[in-house]
Amino acid sequence: MAGHVSDAVIRRLPGYYRHLRELEAAGVTSISSQELGERMHLTPSQIRQDINCFGGFGRQGYGYKVSELKGHIGEILGLTKEHQVIILGAGNIGCAVARYPTFSREGFKTIAMFDVTEDKVGTRMGDIPVYHMDELEKFLAAHPVDIAVLALPKRYAQDTLQRLYDSGVRAIWNFAPTDLQHPDDMLVVNVHLMDSLQQLSYRMAHRENAE
Amino acid sequence: MAGHVSDAVIRRLPGYYRHLRELEAAGVTSISSQELGERMHLTPSQIRQDINCFGGFGRQGYGYKVSELKGHIGEILGLTKEHQVIILGAGNIGCAVARYPTFSREGFKTIAMFDVTEDKVGTRMGDIPVYHMDELEKFLAAHPVDIAVLALPKRYAQDTLQRLYDSGVRAIWNFAPTDLQHPDDMLVVNVHLMDSLQQLSYRMAHRENAE
Known part of the structure; x- marks a missing residue:
């Protein structure tokens, strides 16, 4: 799955994780690519591309589930291991x-x-x-x-x-x-x-x- | 001059500066793109492209003058100002x-x-x-x-x-x-x-x- 992830996406991954953690802490359960893009200073289409790239969580029109996406990115980042x-x-x-x-x-x-x-x-x-x-x-x-x-x-x-x-x-x-x-x-x-x-x-x- | 410098080159600039400072401190006066590339884990052609990109210091076959190039990159980085x-x-x-x-x-x-x-x-x-x-x-x-x-x-x-x-x-x-x-x-x-x-x-x- 992560074999096709480019260096640029890898550099952005911790930023995704940080924003999703903050959203989760603030009680936000789902977020659109538009809203996430505004927070991260990325375009909605770049958000969708990135997220598709690391695992096909695309839910255009419905938004992403914050906890699920954070958990998935945490796994890719190797954070499930102590x-x-x-x-x-x-x-x-x-x-x-x-x-x-x-x-x-x-x-x-x-x-x-x-x-x-x-x-x-x-x-x-x-x-x-x-x-x-x-x-x-x-x-x-x-x-x-x-x-x-x-x-x-x-x-x-x-x-x-x-x-x-x-x-x-x-x-x-x-x-x-x-x-x-x-x-x-x-x-x-x-x-x-x-x-x-x-x-x-x-x-x-x-x-x-x-x- | 720096108007055409890409983000990727800008990210590498401080690395150039650091390596050139270390070379200068070690008494090295000139260095080839080959040698600089080995230190920085870049190809000689990438080194030449980068250096051309931020000001045409290309001296293929003769090497770069360490102090001159360091001074020039320091200027681009805004280090001449306190x-x-x-x-x-x-x-x-x-x-x-x-x-x-x-x-x-x-x-x-x-x-x-x-x-x-x-x-x-x-x-x-x-x-x-x-x-x-x-x-x-x-x-x-x-x-x-x-x-x-x-x-x-x-x-x-x-x-x-x-x-x-x-x-x-x-x-x-x-x-x-x-x-x-x-x-x-x-x-x-x-x-x-x-x-x-x-x-x-x-x-x-x-x-x-x-x-």
């Missing part, structure tokens, strides 16, 4: 991720953080224990981990990625501001904050072309 | 942005933070003073601000955006996990962390299709 997460780096970004309420609600469960700073190692961030980086391999040998979040300085990121790979971790969510080399069977998704800020400054400099 | 920035919310994300070393180096200068928490208001985050949210309008009347960073809970984001707009701020970098309504002459770029994490879980669920 993911075990560790966070490397207990600085501001690591703590922001650990405390982000939506992540645990959507099944991303942070089970440990790792740092090298004396006043952090041995403490807890909420429920989450903070271990020393030296204990990483021992921890991974005992606990299966689906996703490792890299929230440490750029200069440590590449070595840490290799240690994670050697211990069997195959998915990285990277906040270090660099593009990491990684084996083909390891997935890496980057959050390059500077890229996002530069897109804003680009649009400010070329404001006449902006949406 | 941007005055304020951060709304002095929690983990606000502090991570305030402390991100690259931002100030690239001309994004945080001049104030705002919060409502008693133990934060009146303190300084490094050099940056933290004011009470009630002082926002007074501050903006006295200081021109180019970009406001929304790093506060979702439920306060929309009202705060309106206050910023009413005080003349026209560009928002939004970390609140919601899509904000905004006037046409206000630019909003979102960092939706959940979208990024869901792209990772999508790729994990459909690993056979991943890069």
